[in-house]
Amino acid sequence: MSTPMRHGPSQQGRTPSQHPGAAPTPQASTPFSNPQTQAAFSPHGPRSSPQQFKKSPAAKNSPAMAPSASTMGHSANQPVNFDSPTAAAALGALGINDLGLDALSMGGLVGGTGRADEDDRKRRMDEVVKILMDANSARVSNDSLERLAKQLDLDSIWEDVIGGEKNAKTLIIAGSVMSVEIGITEHIVNHAALAFNEPIAIVDKHVDRASEVLKRDLSLAPNQSPLTKYLTQFKANLKRLATLDKLSVSPGLNCHEAVAGIYESLVRLHRWDLEKLREDPSLSGQPEDKLKVYALCTRHGYPQMHTRGQIGLSLDYWKDKRKLPSTTVDTDDDRKTWAIKIGCGPINSMDYTPMNNMAYTPVRVSEKWIGPDIEKSDPTNEDIISATGPVLDWLEPENTILPPTEELKSEEGLEHDNPMSGPKTPEVVFLATFDPPVIVTQAVAMDIYKPCATEPHLSSATFDVLQFPIPEGSAYDPSEPRMIEHTRTVATFPGVKEGQTEPDLKTHMNTLHIYKPVYGQILREVPFSHPKELVQMLPTLRQYAFLSTLLSNSFKRQGPSDPKATKGNDKSKDNSVASTIGDDFSRFMSQASKQPATTAVDITLTVHPVTRLQIVFPFRSKTANIHIEVQPGGRVHIVSHNIFGDADERNGGGGGGGAESANSKGKGKSYTVAQWAAMLETAEDISCWIEWIKCKLE
Structure with missing residues (x-):
């Protein structure tokens, strides 16, 4: 039986001119095909068009279309060589030489380096398939779930539900170490469960x-139509599970267990942080939810598994509006959570490169990344000098070693002292993904x-362009x-x-320089x-997360400028009585006169070298x-000012000699400079902070 096979590289993408003795393979057309016989090459030919100077290979053997030797300078049965002087003259007449293509033969234009090249076609097709797959347009159905499993290279099998409803089926999507069982009836999912092949306590708990997250991704919400239920969220979560599954090696390495081991160490560190916060006199009486927010934003983060609808481990390190009383670690509204998603990736990837040709440390499976007491009992002088807080008792787990595979054991010719025949470390590394991505300076x-021994792929864009992209078409x-x-x-x-319920609207024209x-x-x-x-980089991540929030709140449109005012206008319109045009004009003028400047x-x-904002109003x-500095940890420090009074200087520090007294025309008590800085941390909005200053001091 004959099997299909691909031609060797030397025969792929070649033109007839590269095989002088072979008959050309017919093609549909070429950019230089000529449906009619023309005279010798001349710039005065009819309409000097590229299609009029070369015949298509599909028409070359046709008697009616065959050129004569006197017209083309070649025999009728010999392919035209476009590297000849005649062809070069023709290309010059067309002006193609001006494009820098004079050194290219027709084989280079159509063959190996053009669209006919097999590798190029495959790459383009892969890109098209990726775009279609990433479109997230598939709805939840039997066929779409099966296609998704195939796309992620997972096995899938359908089973009928014995004694169940009509058309009730169970789809099992399985990998090497995990499986997802989905119960579906008439394209409506009613059950989803995650399971692992081997019992592992730190994973099974x-x-x-995780099963609740998967079921929520596939199940219909109350009053939701099946036509509006998409696979978007489920696809993302199944992809995370599939990534860890593909990188796992059985026996020897379960990436789900490796990630769960990191969670065990981080959650013990978080509990230790909570104990220290409870001992802080300044936080006495604070509820447990508020202490968790403090630990999240000021200590070593808050680790969570399968949170906010995403499968996997998340180390939360920042929360927008963190100082508001209503903010908790589980608040899921417009208060964005900044986190590090912890997973695994291949040790050799184009997305990251080891520094100075060094090798990454492979993944290690362990629960003991930090000592049982969390804090070192006998730190060295070097530990004390380098630490910015408590000296943590970090441990170094042993390397995870994979046994030789059965293929290597059974392969002949491998000696016992051959390195390929013995145990080896996994070709997998831990991978931290920033969610959302953080914009920082290159320094x-x-x-x-640097601590991760990674060589970054440096960007050529400036910090402000990454924060505020240039509008298309702008210079x-x-x-x-x-x-x-x-x-x-x-x-x-x-x-x-005094009981004010309706806001006073102020207009700010902010200009960032x-x-x-x-x-x-x-x-x-x-x-x-x-x-x-990861813990070492948290202060810097918080610094730029707060700076990004501050700039975004002050310079990016977040939606309707005043939804409350719009709602109020609609209400007044619904309840209004009949009025004349004169009444409407008088009402409009009275409202216009109230608009503030x-x-x-x-x-x-x-x-650079420090993160500062100069605010002038x-x-x-x-x-x-006012000069403020955004410090590591997301703290605000007022460097200098000229409006906070001398009483503030004595009570809170901060430069700015010659300032007027805070209470000379102000209302209420005097605030220290540190308290004014804390108010900006609470507001996370420069315009709101300015209005608070003017309200208290003007």
Whole structure:
């Protein structure tokens, strides 16, 4: 029986001119095909078109279309060589030489390096398939679930439910170490469960929660139509499970167990953080939920398994609006959570490169990444000097060794002392994915990648461009200063103590100035070998997460500028009585007269060598000028100012001699400079902070 086989590389993508003695393979057309016989090459031919200077190979053997030797300068049975002087003259007449293509033969244009090249076609087809697969347009159904399993290279099998409803089936999607069982009837999922082949205590205790996530991804919400239920979330979660499954090696390495081991160590560290916070006198009386938020944002993060609808381990390190009383670690609304997703990846990947040709430390399966007492009992002088907080008792687990596979054992010719025949370490590394990605400067990115021994793929974009992308079609010179403007409405409640319920609307025209552009980098993922490397980068990640939130709240439109005001206008319109045109005009003029003047706010951003913002706005009869610094950990420090009074200087520090007294025209008590900085940390919005300052001091 004959089997199909592909031609050797030397015969693929070649033109007839490269095989002088062979008959050409007919093709549909070429860019230089000529349906009619033409005279000798001449720039004065009819309409000088490329299609008029060369015949298609499909028509070359046709008697009616065969050129004569006198017209083409070649015999009728010999392919035309476009490397000849005649062809070069023709290409020159067409102006193709001006394009730098004079040294190319027709074989180069159509053959090996063109679209006919098999590798290029395969790459393009793979890209098209990837785009279609990533479109997330598939709805939940029997066929789509089966196709998804095939796409992720997982096995799938259907089983009928004995004694169940009509058309009730069970789909089992299985890998090497895990399986997902889905119960479905008439394309509606009613059951989903995750299971593992081998019982592992630290993995099995999270299975129920993972199964709930998978079922929620596939089940219909109340009053939801099956036509609107998509596979988007389930596909992402199944892909995470499949990635760990493919990297696992049985026996010897279960990547799900490796990730669960890191969780066990991080959760013990988190519990230790909570104990220390309970002992803090300044936090006495705080509820447990609030202490968890403090540990999340100020200590060593908050590890969670299968949270926020995503399968896997998440180390949460920052929470928007963290200082509001209503914020908890589980708050799932517009308060974005910044986290590090912990998983595994192949040790050789194009997405990350080891530094200085070093090798990554392979993944290790262990629960003992940190000592039982968490803190070192006898730290060395070097530990004390290098530590910025308590000296943690990090441990180094033993390497995970894989036994030789059966193929290597049975393969002949391998000696016992051959390195390939013995045990080896896994070709897998731990992989940290930043969710969401964090925008930092390149210098900071190098500091983060260095402990992980990773060579970053440096970006050529500046920090401000990554934070605020250039609109399409706009001119931009990175060497020139940049200015970003944004007008917004701020709702204030100056009389809330007197019972004010409707906000006073203030208009701010914010202008961001960048005088010294600095190259930036987007942190997306980084390999690591030990969880302590993640803990060490948390203060820097919090610093830039807060800076990003501050800039985003002040310069990016988040939606309707004033939904409450719009709602109020709709209500008044519904309840309005009949009125004349004169009444409507009088009401419009009265509202226009109440519109406040626009407050111009100028903010200058500096991210190197330190992260600072200079905030300038009108204040009383002069101009307020405040310099703030966003420090590691997301803390705000007021470097200098000219509006907070001398009482603030004595009570809180901060530069700014010659400032007016805070209570000379202000309302209420005097705040220290540190308290004003803490208010900005709470507001996370420069415009709101300015209005609070003006409310208290003007």
